[in-house]
Amino acid sequence: MSSNSDMNPAEATEGGMDLFGRYLSVWVALAIVAGVALGQLAPSIPETLSRFEYAQVSIPIAILIWAMIFPMMAQIDFGAIVGVRKEPKGLAITTIVNWLIKPFTMFAIAWFFLMVVFEPWIAPALASEYLAGAILLGAAPCTAMVFVWSYLTKGDAAYTLVQVSLNDIIMLFAFAPIVVLLLGISDIQVPWDTVILSVVLYIVIPLAAGYLTRRTLIARRGEQWYDEVFMKRLGPITPAALIVTLVLLFAFQGEVILENPLHIALIAVPLIIQTVLIFFIAYGWAKLWKVRHCIAAPGAMIGASNFFELAVAAAIALFGLQSGAALATVVGVLVEVPLMLVLVRIANNTRDKFPA
DSSP states (O other): OOOSTTOOHHHHHHHOSOHHHHTHHHHHHHHHHHHHHHHHHOTHHHHHHTTOEETTEEHHHHHHHHHHHHHHHHTOOGGGGGGGGGSHHHHHHHHHIIIIIHHHHHHHHHHIIIIIITTTTSOHHHHHHHHHHHHHHHTSBOOSTHHHHHHHTTOOHHHHHHHHHHHHHHHHHHHHHHHHHHHHHTTOOOOHHHHHHHHIIIIIHHHHHHHHHHHHHHHHHOHHHIIIIIHHHHTTHHHHHHHHHHHHHHHHHHHHHHHOHHHHHHHHHHHHHHHHHHHHHHHHHHHHTTOOHHHHHHHHHHHHSBOHHHHHHHHHHHHOTTSHHHHHHHHHHHHHHHHHHHHHHHHHHTGGGSOO
């Protein structure tokens, strides 16, 4: 997941998790309360904002999503990818788990729980929307928060950056086909043009903008200024945009939450199981291949966590602000940070099981 999206590699290495990242679940919970209250007490606000749409895309939400994603894209150095030649195993594990295993285990686990186990408590149509949200989460591996997990597990920050960079490149080409395939298996019909629009809006454009910004400013001011001045100034934009987005999202989701509070807990079950499963698949595989812990731990964290900004954006674009899919992606934000902190502790406690 990308949760602490304002954290660039330098900050993750030097300062660890900041106040926002450490208490992300608290901020999300407060955003839920504020959003539900806004929707109930001032319904005209979300109603007015919902009118600003183009091709099923909410313009206010799109602006906020760009604000969340751009700092992540601006921190990526694609030139670092050549360094993987020295230790390719860690990158191979991360890539295979993220793109050949994770989306499909997420689909299987979420389908089993939401469509079968929880069938008595969730209407079929709503369960399908929740499943769609889970699919969007499963098809989007983490990008930014990984730098925090890497720091907390004493990971190799440079190698983590390479893993994240390659994931972003693969995401450009793999996210839309995987989402369309799994949504189709689920009998959820989504037009290709809508999915591709989401990819262009929330991956291609921010990625291109981030690349050009990084290249231009480093050429003019130097890499040290870019990391220590520009990125630190840019950082606070992401958490602010995230909280505002969640408040608006829950302003539209208020009725659903008030009428179905049990659904929040039910959605969380398959998401938690998926997170733990993917972590141990990647972490165990790295142990069998004798990958160094400083590479194995961050690599396992990338697969276990999600690029929730993209998932939320895609859910909103595909199904709307008031959809069950959007709600499911936000539940992913709510449960992920505390769970990932548990996995960080597990990784640190098993460091001696890996090569020095």
